[in-house]
Amino acid sequence: QVQLVESGGGLVQAGGSLRLSCLASGRSFSWYAMGWFRQAPGKEREFVAAIISTNDNTYYADSVKGRFTISRDGSKNTVYLQMASLKFEDTAVYYCAATILYCSVSTCSRPGSYAYWGQGTQVSVSS
Numbered sequence: 001q002v003q004l005v006e007s008g009g010g011l012v013q014a015g016g017s018l019r020l021s022c023l024a025s026g027r028s029f030s031w032y033a034m035g036w037f038r039q040a041p042g043k044e045r046e047f048v049a050a051i052i053s054t055n056d057n058t059y060y061a062d063s064v065k066g067r068f069t070i071s072r073d074g075s076k077n078t079v080y081l082q083m084a085s086l087k088f089e090d091t092a093v094y095y096c097a098a099t100i101l102y103c104s105v106s107t108c109s110r111p112g113s114y115a116y117w118g119q120g121t122q123v124s125v126s127s
Helices: none
Strands: 003-007 010-013 018-025 033-039 046-052 058-060 068-073 078-083 092-099 121-126
Touching: 003 092, 018 033, 018 092, 018 121, 033 078, 046 068, 046 078, 058 068, 078 092
Parallel strands: 010 121
Antiparallel strands: 003 018, 018 078, 033 046, 033 092, 046 058, 068 078, 092 121
């Protein structure tokens, strides 16, 4: 059984930083891409960033480019989202997701491309 567990959320002032972690576990689980998505109250879930396991290519939403960095530690089967220069509008529940199937630069940003999801972690940015 595959499990994704996020951690690292919390309350931070605007301009501050947080690092989210997503630990993937499960027997023989080998993912192709892992992504971070977020959902604010009353809004649809939106893409934040993704990383490809085979070549470490990364993709970002325009709204977070230059502020967020996605990375992975293969030895720990963990993916990170380093968030800096946080803004009030970054407030949301952040979810990590994984897929074992190929996705392209366009499809990796779609929630439907991911079969596995974590439970989410709240990030709140005070203005």
